[in-house]
Amino acid sequence: MTAALLGGRISIELGFVGIPIGYGILIGRASSRKWALFFAHLALLLTVVCVGWAGYDRWTGGGRMPPYPDSVAGGVVLVLVAASSFYVRSALTRSGQEEWFLAEKQETSAAKTLTWAVVAVAAFLHASEQTTEWWMQKTLAQVHPVHVRVAPYNAENGQGMKTLDLSGEVVNPTKQSVSKLPRLTSKTFGGDDGIQVAFDGVAAAPFQITLRADGFEDKTITLDRESQKVIRVPMQPLDAGQKKTEPGKAEPKADAAPATTRADSD
Numbered sequence: 001m002t003a004a005l006l007g008g009r010i011s012i013e014l015g016f017v018g019i020p021i022g023y024g025i026l027i028g029r030a031s032s033r034k035w036a037l038f039f040a041h042l043a044l045l046l047t048v049v050c051v052g053w054a055g056y057d058r059w060t061g062g063g064r065m066p067p068y069p070d071s072v073a074g075g076v077v078l079v080l081v082a083a084s085s086f087y088v089r090s091a092l093t094r095s096g097q098e099e100w101f102l103a104e105k106q107e108t109s110a111a112k113t114l115t116w117a118v119v120a121v122a123a124f125l126h127a128s129e130q131t132t133e134w135w136m137q138k139t140l141a142q143v144h145p146v147h148v149r150v151a152p153y154n155a156e157n158g159q160g161m162k163t164l165d166l167s168g169e170v171v172n173p174t175k176q177s178v179s180k181l182p183r184l185t186s187k188t189f190g191g192d193d194g195i196q197v198a199f200d201g202v203a204a205a206p207f208q209i210t211l212r213a214d215g216f217e218d219k220t221i222t223l224d225r226e227s228q229k230v231i232r233v234p235m236q237p238l239d240a241g242q243k244k245t246e247p248g249k250a251e252p253k254a255d256a257a258p259a260t261t262r263a264d265s266d
Contacts, residue, residue, distance in 0.1 A: 004130050011130070019119055025092075026111040030101045033092050040092075043085040047078055142204040144225045146184055151196045152211050152219070155234035160194015161213050168209035168220075182207050199223065211235065 004011035021039070024032025091097075152161045166186065184201030199209075206224035216235040223231075 002127070008134075013126075019115070022118070023111065023115040026115060027107050028101050028103065028105040033098075033101045036088055037092055040085040040088040043081050044089070047082045047085070050078060139204065143202050144204075146182065146199055146201050146203050146223065146227075147229060148223055148227050149196055149198045149230045150209070150211070150221065150233060151193060151230060152213070152233040152235050153194060154216075155236050160192075160196075161216075161235060162194060163213050164188070164195040164197070165212040166197065166209060167212065168207065 001011055001013055001016065017035075017039075021032045021035050025036060152164060153159060154161070166188075182201060182203035182205075184199050184203070187198045187200075189196060189198070203223070206222050208220050208222050210218055210220045211233060212218050213235055215238055217238060219233055219235055221231065221233055
């Protein structure tokens with residue numbers, strides 16, 4: 001419940017009441033046995049009601065089967081609830097159990113240690129589940145599909161490029177143990193309009209791709225959620241005798257095109 005609250009929502013877990021009941025059962029408290037039996041019978045009753053209502057709804061044609069995997073998960077939950085409740089009931093109603101709970105007992109350190117150990121493990125697992133779910137929802141909210149075709153052309157005459165090289169996050173991915181977005185595939189193809197590149201996949205943040213061609217200044221474009229399906233990129237030809245500048249070695253010419261641009265879009 002604390003993990004859900006930190007994630008920005010409220011979650012009420014009825015299983016929380018099992019902590020004092022379980023501790024009372026460990027030390028042989030009669031009232032804990034009564035509460036455990038009450039919740040076991042209540043869970044069995046609710047399970048029967050849920051199954052009966054679902055069957056009636058399906059029989060009369062008024063309900064629809066939940067989609068996979070919700071339908072499977074719901075069925076598994078019902079089976080687990082029924083099985084655990086039946087086990088609690090049978091364990092606490094065996095011959096001689098009631099007399100044992102009525103006998104005088106003292107609290108033991110072993111019972112306390114076992115109780116808090118179970119609570120700590122359950123709290124850790126549940127907090128991990130809530131945190132992972134929150135992280136997945138936050139990540140999926142940022143992920144967006146990418147279907148972009150990049151069409152570079154000569155900025156002076158409008159003709160398509162005859163040669164083209166790429167570099168960037170997609171073209172030269174670094175080897176990492178953890179997958180990193182964007183996860184895209186690139187396909188280069190030629191035609192009457194010159195060489196073009198199509199990117200398909202998913203991304204969670206803007207990323208940059210650098211276009212290189214012999215005799216032209218490098219051009220870096222940024223692809224993000226708002227990128228058009230077809231992006232025409234003007235490539236500026238180098239002046240006669242001008243050499244392409246290497247990053248970090250020399251300043252570009254004052255009249256050179258900017259290194260980074262959002263590019264023209266169709």
